[in-house]
Amino acid sequence: MRLPRCIGLMVVVWTGAWSLGWGAPPRVTGVKPVPRAILKLDWEYVAPLTGDAAVIHKGVVVDVTLLNGKRYAGLEVADIQPAKGEHTFRGLSFVPAKDKPSRLQPSALYQIRVAERVFDVVVEPSTKAYLLLDLTKRSERAEARLTARGHRVWSEPTPAETAAALQRFEELYARAQAAFPNSKFSRTETRYFLFYTDLPAQQVSGYIANLDAMYDQLCTLFGIPPGTNIWVGKCPIFAFLERSAFVRFEAEFLQHQPAEDVAGLNHQDSRGHVITTCVRGSDPVFFAVVLVHETAHGFVHRLRSTGRMPPWMNEGLADWVAQVVVPQSDHVANRLAEALPRLRGTGSLGGDFLDDEGRIERWQYGVAASLTQFLLTTDANAYRGLITGIKEGHPWREALELTYGVTAEELVAAYGRAIGIPGLRP
Ligand SMILES: [Zn+2]
Structure with a gap:
């Protein structure tokens, strides 16, 4: 996740703008269980x-x-x-x-x-x-x-696969401790997570509560019964107080060089291993958002298959759930406030927003999250089917038509009407 500059200081124009008569973007709210209806x-x-x-x-x-x-x-x-x-x-x-x-x-x-x-x-x-x-x-x-696209449906991890994953995570932790002898690390194990960190111990439980809330919310969203473990073993989190430690851990142990504005990452592989790494920085609320956002990507990786979702859906879902479980954050509102003038000015989501295979632009994250909210408010059961369909190898436009019964262009136009920008195009 890229760190927006001075997120806590951004001016929120959320309420003010709507009083001028524009339609309000759907407020980000959690989902309740809905019956699984046939699509x-x-x-x-x-x-x-x-x-x-x-x-x-x-x-x-x-x-x-x-x-x-x-x-x-x-x-x-x-x-x-x-x-x-x-x-x-x-x-x-x-x-x-x-x-x-x-x-x-x-x-x-x-x-x-x-x-x-x-x-x-x-x-x-x-x-x-x-x-x-x-x-x-x-x-x-x-x-x-x-x-045909080099992906596969996940099968239930075997006990040997689970044991190997857990052993790998514990070894990474041991190596991190050895690499940073001046930091005091702790290890907290919960039902679904392994939280390794040099953060002060009293801060850990709040962040774990956010992760648990995210897990519950995503299970509800995808109709997964409570108590189901989606991970291979568990999902480890490596949370560092200092940026230098985060960068060095990434480089030495995960062979990755994080870009300067990256505050957290989620590593996923074809074995199904999912590892979140992140740096605490100076804003505890934003850190909570990054932690949930990145780990949500890992959850999506473990849904049904190794198949990929288009970035706008993946980022939209991650930002949406981060906003749900960290409601004190204004990151979605800020990002949307940044995006709306552009949408109004151009009448477009940016041209390649829906089909971008790489990374969506920073200003588009707010759009992705509010479009996710729009899809969920319209039909949460269809959303479950949409994501499942994509994970089962349907091209996303086809999955959209087979669940919501609309084309991508129709979806964007409906979203545009909902936020007071009629005629909005992809
Ligand atoms: Zn992301």
Whole structure:
């Protein structure tokens, strides 16, 4: 993440400008869980529930994961209650067994595993009936699309892969301690993070709370049940008090030379390892933003596949979630305040904003975050599908049409209307 110059001193024109009659950009707010509803790109994966091909029927033994993270293994299906539409159902009951439910509401279900196949449970909103989506088939098709571009679907890390990752992180920590003998390092381990730092101990818990809030928010956003570990092992954070230590750590141990205005980085690799490094600097709020922003990139790396999102979506999501969990920061407002006069003046997001494969420009970060908020406010379920679709190898414009049902140009025009700039173009 690049360090905006004097972020804390920027003049916020947020409220003032809107009173002149411009539309207000959507305020950045967190998301609440929404039902996973079937989208256009899901229909090809609907699993049969009738006839010989029925994937679930009386007598089949299933493992079930609920949306709240609870799991049940070895439930024998007693009955699946059909709903009106083809291959839809409205209830599932099981042969009574000790400590096991005899009936589960489909609205509480996340996934059902039958032998080696996994099915996602989604709702068909117009009939409120439920369908099973064949995740195994979906992964195969995603794999076929991704392989051509050198990407692959993530599989569950093996215990050996997890152990190797954790060993690598601990070794990096040991080397950092040895390299900086005058700094006092601490190591804090939580369920999902390893926080290695030379920051004063009393500052660590607040930053970890931000990371936990980010993790929860992104799980909610992507419909991932609580308690799911997305990392290979854990996500390590190396947070340095001094810039010189951050730069030296990067160069010596991660073979990277951070640019002068970079305050944090997220390293990701094809093994699925994710490492956040950052420097504290003089602004504790901005540091919190950088930490969350960078680690959110790591979360996105671990979603579904190694596939890449376009930078505007990736940066937009990272800045959006940083604003959600660090609400005292005005970084999104400041960046947007910087961007809006340009958008008004040119009627454009910059020409290559949507298709830029490299790094979006600094002034465009505010646009990316508020466009993300606009997508989420419009339809949070479609957003989940959009990102998942891209990660499954659909080109992003195609994924946008198959989830929101709009072209990129239509999206930008709608966003423009929402922020009071009609006729806005990419
Ligand atoms: Zn970023």
